[in-house]
Amino acid sequence: VGATVTPIKDIDFDFRLVYEPRHFSRPDRELQVRNQYYIDDWTTNEAIVDRLSVTWREPFGLPVRAVIGRQDIILGNGWLVLDGTPVDDSRTIFFDAVRLTWDLAACKTTVDTIYINQHADSDRWIEPFCDKDFHNIEQDEQGVIIYITNKSLAKTELNGYFIYKHDEAELGTRPGDVSQTGMAPWQAGDDADIYTFGARAVHDLTENINLMGEFAVQFGNKNSQDLCAAGLNTLATYKFNDALKHEVHVGYEFLSGDNSGTDGRNEQFDPLWGRWARFSELLAYTHALENRPGEATNLHRLNAGVSCSPCEQITLGADYHLLFAQHNTYGGRGIFSADGNFRGQLLAGRMTYQFNKHISGHLLAELFFPGNFYNNAYNEVAGFFRYELNFTW
Numbered sequence: 001v002g003a004t005v006t007p008i009k010d011i012d013f014d015f016r017l018v019y020e021p022r023h024f025s026r027p028d029r030e031l032q033v034r035n036q037y038y039i040d041d042w043t044t045n046e047a048i049v050d051r052l053s054v055t056w057r058e059p060f061g062l063p064v065r066a067v068i069g070r071q072d073i074i075l076g077n078g079w080l081v082l083d084g085t086p087v088d089d090s091r092t093i094f095f096d097a098v099r100l101t102w103d104l105a106a107c108k109t110t111v112d113t114i115y116i117n118q119h120a121d122s123d124r125w126i127e128p129f130c131d132k133d134f135h136n137i138e139q140d141e142q143g144v145i146i147y148i149t150n151k152s153l154a155k156t157e158l159n160g161y162f163i164y165k166h167d168e169a170e171l172g173t174r175p176g177d178v179s180q181t182g183m184a185p186w187q188a189g190d191d192a193d194i195y196t197f198g199a200r201a202v203h204d205l206t207e208n209i210n211l212m213g214e215f216a217v218q219f220g221n222k223n224s225q226d227l228c229a230a231g232l233n234t235l236a237t238y239k240f241n242d243a244l245k246h247e248v249h250v251g252y253e254f255l256s257g258d259n260s261g262t263d264g265r266n267e268q269f270d271p272l273w274g275r276w277a278r279f280s281e282l283l284a285y286t287h288a289l290e291n292r293p294g295e296a297t298n299l300h301r302l303n304a305g306v307s308c309s310p311c312e313q314i315t316l317g318a319d320y321h322l323l324f325a326q327h328n329t330y331g332g333r334g335i336f337s338a339d340g341n342f343r344g345q346l347l348a349g350r351m352t353y354q355f356n357k358h359i360s361g362h363l364l365a366e367l368f369f370p371g372n373f374y375n376n377a378y379n380e381v382a383g384f385f386r387y388e389l390n391f392t393w
Contacts, residue, residue, distance in 0.1 A: 014052070017050075047128060054068050070096050075161070076159060076200050077214070080271060081273045084136075085118075086136075086137060086273075087138060097116045099112060099114045115142075118136075119140050120138060120171060139170050145161065148160045158199075161197075161198050172187070173189070187291075187293075191223055192220065209239075211236050214232070215230075222266050225265055228266075229268060234252050244308045244310060245315075246308045249305050250305075252303070255326075275294030279301070280366060280368075281366060282366040289334075300325070314354075323371070328373065341373060344371040345369045346366065346368050350363070351363045358391060359390070364388075365383075
């Protein structure tokens, strides 16, 4: 439930309240985590303010748009900046931030300067209704982003950026956070200072072909280790521009992994605020078995897909992903094999249907076939299925 109000010209007030209760029927359990906090059959049974901001366009006549407060921020394709609250899945994605977007019209350029101040506990700035002491992230975070967008070249968008992220672990620092096996109610937070430099380009090569590529390198320190990592994300799309809106696409993504043979150094790429279901709802949860929810890394991903609209109301899509790990970091520990690097294969299909202007829905199905990156005891096929209805007024 939310609203945007414009009391005077060029100033907006934005507010939204989210309530997403989740009920687990089986098994009945009660788990103490910290400070008498219990997870029971109702988790996240709280209502949280996930937008509360003011927007001021062209303050004092300057060519800038200022957004101050709790807001959503998505940069590029959301590869590194989209979800500021990954532990609560898709309930919220907000950032507590100040964002200034400078419009340099003469050179067809915009410059985003962003300061982020996130806290692990959901009640840090605004206490939720029926507060469950739920944590939206595993650590307190501060960040600075400079993101430049230039469109001076025909049919081309160029981006360059610098991102600094400072983490102070919150979860994993008190008794009860982590079990004797090292896993448990919550994954531990990070202590880190990460410096990321990156570039992105999107270009319409022809009326049919669109190309996208993004590359980033990282330096700094993470959990008492020197950090040196890199990532690459590419996608080529061919649009047939026919009556059925056929499209095919191919892509490749690389996220460096940690080489266990280099003591004192960590080569594993940190996705920063890109921890969300970018290419798979199912694997967003599976990543937590080796990292944390939504934290895809140590990855080679080859992707091919197709989509079409057989009629105005229906859109169909299918994707195939071939997945590898750069390094077998865990060497036979837990669910992982001693020397395998093949993560497996992912098949995904989706149908969206627009019933009318107020009601839409989708069907989603994913199947994951694990490879030899996992040991035989954890090598079963996994499935994820969802239907959803949206009501819009």
